[in-house]
Amino acid sequence: MKALNNIFPLVKNETIKMIKKKRFYVILLVLIVLVPMFAYAQLRQAEDKREKFGTDWRREVQQAITDNQNSLGSDRVPEEWKKYRQIYIQQMKYYLEHDVNPREPGGVSFTREFLDNAATLFIPLLIMGVGSDIVSSERTGGTVKMLLTRPIRRWKILLSKLLTLLMFVSLIIVSTCLICYLISGLFFGYRGWNMPVFTGFQLRGAEVDISGVHAVPQWQYIFMQAGLIWFVSMVVAALAFMVSVLVRSTSASIVIMMATLIAGNILTNMASSWTSAKYLFMVNLGLTNYLAGTPAPIEGMTLGFSLVVLAVWGACSLVVSFLVFTKQDILN
Amino acid sequence: MNRTSRIWRWAGISSAMSTLLLLAGFIYAVSDIANPSAEARLQGGSSTHTEKNVKAGAWDVTAIGDSLAKGTGDDTGRGFARRTVDLLNKEGETSKLVNNLGINGLTTEELLPMLEDPGVKYALQHAGIILLSIGGNDLFNGTDTLTAGEHVPTQAEIDAAIDESSKHFGEVVAQIKKINVQALLVYVSLYNPFSDLEGMREIGNDAVARWNAMAMNALGDYEGTLVVPTYDLFTQNSSRYLSSDHFHPNGDGYQAIAERMAQGIARE
Numbered sequence: 001m002k003a004l005n006n007i008f009p010l011v012k013n014e015t016i017k018m019i020k021k022k023r024f025y026v027i028l029l030v031l032i033v034l035v036p037m038f039a040y041a042q043l044r045q046a047e048d049k050r051e052k053f054g055t056d057w058r059r060e061v062q063q064a065i066t067d068n069q070n071s072l073g074s075d076r077v078p079e080e081w082k083k084y085r086q087i088y089i090q091q092m093k094y095y096l097e098h099d100v101n102p103r104e105p106g107g108v109s110f111t112r113e114f115l116d117n118a119a120t121l122f123i124p125l126l127i128m129g130v131g132s133d134i135v136s137s138e139r140t141g142g143t144v145k146m147l148l149t150r151p152i153r154r155w156k157i158l159l160s161k162l163l164t165l166l167m168f169v170s171l172i173i174v175s176t177c178l179i180c181y182l183i184s185g186l187f188f189g190y191r192g193w194n195m196p197v198f199t200g201f202q203l204r205g206a207e208v209d210i211s212g213v214h215a216v217p218q219w220q221y222i223f224m225q226a227g228l229i230w231f232v233s234m235v236v237a238a239l240a241f242m243v244s245v246l247v248r249s250t251s252a253s254i255v256i257m258m259a260t261l262i263a264g265n266i267l268t269n270m271a272s273s274w275t276s277a278k279y280l281f282m283v284n285l286g287l288t289n290y291l292a293g294t295p296a297p298i299e300g301m302t303l304g305f306s307l308v309v310l311a312v313w314g315a316c317s318l319v320v321s322f323l324v325f326t327k328q329d330i331l332n
Numbered sequence: 333m334n335r336t337s338r339i340w341r342w343a344g345i346s347s348a349m350s351t352l353l354l355l356a357g358f359i360y361a362v363s364d365i366a367n368p369s370a371e372a373r374l375q376g377g378s379s380t381h382t383e384k385n386v387k388a389g390a391w392d393v394t395a396i397g398d399s400l401a402k403g404t405g406d407d408t409g410r411g412f413a414r415r416t417v418d419l420l421n422k423e424g425e426t427s428k429l430v431n432n433l434g435i436n437g438l439t440t441e442e443l444l445p446m447l448e449d450p451g452v453k454y455a456l457q458h459a460g461i462i463l464l465s466i467g468g469n470d471l472f473n474g475t476d477t478l479t480a481g482e483h484v485p486t487q488a489e490i491d492a493a494i495d496e497s498s499k500h501f502g503e504v505v506a507q508i509k510k511i512n513v514q515a516l517l518v519y520v521s522l523y524n525p526f527s528d529l530e531g532m533r534e535i536g537n538d539a540v541a542r543w544n545a546m547a548m549n550a551l552g553d554y555e556g557t558l559v560v561p562t563y564d565l566f567t568q569n570s571s572r573y574l575s576s577d578h579f580h581p582n583g584d585g586y587q588a589i590a591e592r593m594a595q596g597i598a599r600e
Contacts, residue, residue: 012340012344015339015340015343015344016336016339016340018343019339019343056458058451058454058455059430059431059454059455059458061451062431062433062449062451062452062454062455063431063432063433065449065451066431066432066433066434066435069435070402070434070435070436073435073436073437074436092451093449093450093451096449096450096451096454097450099450166351167343167344167347167348167351168347170347170350170351170354171343171346171347171350173350173354174346174350174353174354199364199365199368200364200365200368202368212368213368214368216364220360223356223357223360223361224357224360224361224364225357225361226353226354226357227354227355227356227357227358227359227360227361227362228357228358228361228362230354230355230357230358231358290365291361291364291365303362303365303366304366307362
């Protein structure tokens, strides 16, 4: 306990550095600029649909079902997509049977959809924005020698940086939700907190087991989404942290992390036949899929599996970070 | 110094609270996905029931059935459903396409369970005019093998198919009338797509004639039904009205069918 006593001032110091370097503000700015663009695009799309279907969502959902049923018969559609569409059809039918609009417009619904789409790339990119240079910038700037000449153990310095990073990860996710809701509310209104959302679709191949399906109010659903995204972001932060320790140049560490994340997004779209890809962390970032009941990119992936894979990657990168940082020589 | 302390306090407290909140969300999500059979905590959709009693417009069209209803073969993708709507609108009525529920390759037997779907029922209830096209796949099953000339169905096979399918057809009509008794049910009767095919012409003509007579009979039992003949259109003009797959109409073919429908539908 005594050893941890003097970690507090270090974390404080790091936090103030983070704020003073305006990293966090840049991320807020990115959100404030981009979210209105997404919201506007969605608004246009909604207007387009309203022209065709009026306010009648049941017709729209039924047409979506019919269109997907039609594509099932086509030989040109890959089997993999057919599975997705069969699952989608069954879920949409479930919504119709229970007379619940799956896409009721509103600020809360927008936030839910945005989180689903942002979980695998957008939010991890924001995390990298603060994580990638947290150690390497000290070296690029030469301030690392200043840090290490103080009479504090090296692992404590690194730990304080890690804690600060994790603090900001939480802040980024909460502010993403808030900014998303506040801005999209201007476009779609601020209602929809209690709209029912179905969750608990269990997939067995192309069949959907609906025995476990239950409705939760939308705010609870977002609460769960944010929790899952938080776990993913923690792991991404740990990896970015490791890269930041290993690579001296900030820009190089950003490029490495960005390339990995984008590679993960590409892999999830095409790696279904390469099954051992499921042990890569970047294929497992879509934890919210398990909530929505969309099929995992690779056969055999479950929530438990993804959590373990992510946890192992996260833990390993932390071990590597601490080993390397405490042992390595600081030249330059 | 005071300012930095304030930053630290603000950042520290808000991030600690965020972390606790997100951690709770994470635990909740994992337990919810792991034990999904927790009973429903919420009855879905009680608030949206009110808007269900929208009155169906007398000229609003829902198309249901096989690839013809869908409009397969029409390069513009409009099919007879949208073309009929356009013709009605041109004549001064206010018509819109509620839904086009046509599915490629659908048979009478496959249509029956579809009519139980709430979404399909909803679309049918909101139509003043229901356009039905079904039966072609029952009779000429596996059109790919037919056009490739690999397998020509025999008279006996087609007879058996008609007997079997006409029973389903009767049920389909009864079910649609049960869902929406006020709507005008327009049935697109069959044509023989093989009238230019030696050896298939005779058998096809015979089967189509029997089927159409059966359909006319079945629909005659109900008020507010209409059978639109298409047989004559394609007998001599198959090259003009059929698309390149030799089975579905092309845009002109659908236009001809739509014109017949618009002519047959009663006006005030």
